[in-house]
Amino acid sequence: MVANEAKAELAAGKLAEYEQLSKIYDDIVKQTRPHLTVEGQGKILLALTDEDHQSQRQLATHLGMSPQSTSEFVAKLAKRNLVTLSKSTKDRRVNLVSLTDAGRQEITSAAQEVPPFLQALSEAEQDQLAALLTKITNAMYADIDAANPTLGVKFHKLFAAHYLKRFKK
Amino acid sequence: MVANEAKAELAAGKLAEYEQLSKIYDDIVKQTRPHLTVEGQGKILLALTDEDHQSQRQLATHLGMSPQSTSEFVAKLAKRNLVTLSKSTKDRRVNLVSLTDAGRQEITSAAQEVPPFLQALSEAEQDQLAALLTKITNAMYADIDAANPTLGVKFHKLFAAHYLKRFKK
């Protein structure tokens, strides 16, 4: 095995280790805190952050999931009081999904959450890490876009809008 | 908000972005490839990597899960031909769980998998990333150990043994 392959493997292993470890970390160390995912209910919240008051149809097509799944997740979010449903006045078939204050709060607090272990890095190192990860995620976005433009572009926009919001203004 | 908080938040956001993005990446870009997790079946495989031929009882206590769950995951792994079950000769109640060649293969191939997006980094950057992640995971291990010594230590050993194996020899 050549040297640079070994470096890449080490980095890959560390990334995998971090990913898996963060699950244990969340389970054991931290109190239950809002945690956004790109699946299920989290996906819906993210999409609503991008654009509020969407119909379930819109959500389903934007997110590439079946309307039935969308319905299920929206119902769960409504039960958690993170979104509200309201019938459209123009078309009484459609159910507009809107974020509640609690829903917005859920998103922003998840975004502002800084896990304690990041304090192990100096400011300079945090900068380095962010820069490296940006390179990686950009490469991932490129690959995703190459494989499936619509979905990839959509998520790119969602994430960018979400995580970089406060740095733009 | 002070400057260093902003840096930490950016780094945290990038980490979260990477984590979520890697799910999409796996779904969309890559062919289904072996992927180890610290949950369910993956947990069992990892434990067997640490020490093969364990009884389900041992696995359950080592991994901190119920014997029933252990039984379920072992059965699934057996169905996938990644482990074999054999009754102990000394105590015919116990079912020794052993990795098959396919099981071992599953683990090593998952460990050697280098995702394409890592090629976006130079060798020096891969080194940097590995170093930063090592600091982070060490901090996580410390926190986990503080909260729950046995589990944390156990996983630490598992991961270390697993991901660093080839660099030790």
Place this chain on the structure above:
DNA sequence: AAAATATCATAAGGGCCCCTGATTAATATG
């Protein structure tokens, strides 16, 4: 007005991870 279409909800199912409770089979203990 009738037919086609669109939106949404419900039901059923499958996969994953996990649990508690009860049962069978084997071993250890009194």
Place this chain on the structure above:
DNA sequence: CATATTAATCAGGGGCCCTTATGATATTTT
């Protein structure tokens, strides 16, 4: 030998994500 105790399994459940099939309601099209 009778009675725990132990290993493992079965049964049932809960939560998550996600699917297809089906039906109800509302709107558009003809």
